[in-house]
Amino acid sequence: MGAVVAFSGTDFDFLRPGAQVPLTGTDGETAATQALASAAYRDSPVDALANADGKTTVKAPAFSLFQPNLGEAFARAVEIRMLGGARNEVVQSFGAEPQTVVEHCLAATHIRKERDTRLTLLMGVFGLLFLPGVLIWLAVFQLRRTLGKANGSRAGVLGGAVLVVVGFFTVLLIVKPPLSGFWSQYLRVMMVAPVLGWFWAKRICERTAKDLRDRWGGLVSGGGVGAKIPGAVPRNPNETRAEALRQNLAKLATEQQSNVVFYAGGADKGILGMGSRWGSWQLAEELVPREGLAEIHPFRSWDVIKAIHGRLRELERGPLHTGGFPKPSIRHWVVVPIGEGADKIVRPTGAEVEGFTVKDFEIQNICNTQQFGKGNRHYLGVQFTGWDGQLVITFMITVTVLASTLRVEVSGHVLGPVHDVFMGAPPANEKTVSKTVRFWETRTVALPLVKTDEVVRLAARAPLTWFPPVLDHLGGKLALPEPFGVRHTWAGKPWSHRFMADDALRAATPVLRAVHSAAIQVLTENGVDTEKFTGRSSVLSGGVQGAEPGKADVYNA
Structure with a gap:
């Protein structure tokens, strides 16, 4: 039995059976995490993600027959970007657990690898013997896909015509092959044997599509099982691949806990991972000694920050038992400016x-x-994660x-929900039709999960999955935007909700x-005349009641 580990932060439990990874990260972050993780199991077109967010791009395939679907492209792109040896630093994912998303990508890749191993054996038998x-047949299906993209609504008619022509050609070879002897029998079988292989491949x-869809549906609905990653834990010093995976996952968890964030400017990016700045309020007055004092008592910015930190801890408490704030995350941050057009971050x-x-x-x-x-600059942050990580x-x-x-x-920052493209459940593989005789009644007909064209695509790709760079060249791939983080990259705007x-x-x-x-209390304790501070605070307190979201990082200059 393979060794199994449950990951939690940077700690690994080597005593658990089977590479089972829990679904949930920290409390309140399950929905966003599971929605992002579900993309690894999806079988929808890869263009759906690129068309939805406008940030992710798809490299055009050399042959559309080898083009990956969304789950295949997403899992490979995320694995390389998050676990690659030469990767750049990753932006923290507030409201989600990036390690869980990566683990589901690894699990989905493992499931597909098992399927591709079987398909490769089939292609070895039927592809080599009846090349x-x-x-x-591969040329026929490639032609169908090409005609489908070029002719739109007429694609079905043209594709059907192509199959009819090839079918007629196959019948002619079977009935009257142009050669004699051994080659006549070979020509008869040559066109039929791949069809038999197609039935086994289907x-x-x-079976694999059902497994992937069950996991997809389970994650989107809030349930499902954890990610299983066989070979994620090295059992001896020679298992370098497993050890590298373990170290990269640990590095990813350490990056997630970093207290350094990056300001990328502009109205769209803001602080990476936290979102753009939608509001800003300044309390700025002169430090004047209170009446009767010659000078104020010396203090530093850190003294004020410590008092504010202590007061923010009391936000979840209130005089009335009416719900209120969840427990916030209060943390000191170092903010590093990187420029609006920067394509990477350096910690x-x-x-x-x-x-x-x-x-x-x-920090002090x-x-x-x-x-x-x-x-760099210091900021004290108070963060509320709600809607199961969606806000x-x-x-x-x-x-x-x-x-x-x-x-x-x-200053206020907000990160919206995960894009809708990650929220959809698997479409039902059935349809309702009228009965033949009792036409006023209906019946439910089960549909195949994998269509004919999809079986051919998977079988054609299977042998090339052992050579990923070749497959990326032939089928294209997903290009992730930089600087990359699994949460902020695919976050929508919260203001429409x-x-x-x-x-x-x-x-x-x-x-x-x-x-x-808290700030005024520190000033009072150190002999500062707080009359102007209190007056300005009252004005801000009144104005913030009618706060509206804006673009505080956009200057009219």
């Missing part, structure tokens, strides 16, 4: 960084000193002191008031 006949494809390195995470003393140093000019609301707070002016800035928009707008008021209250 001329197989090539003729059974293999149907900070050095003695002050450990495992992609900037150490606490360096950035907060107190890097407030003007070049360099991520983040408020970023920064405190700066320039000359005698203290500024407390709160009434309740999601309400949640984002309503969260701004209590967060802003908690930040201002």
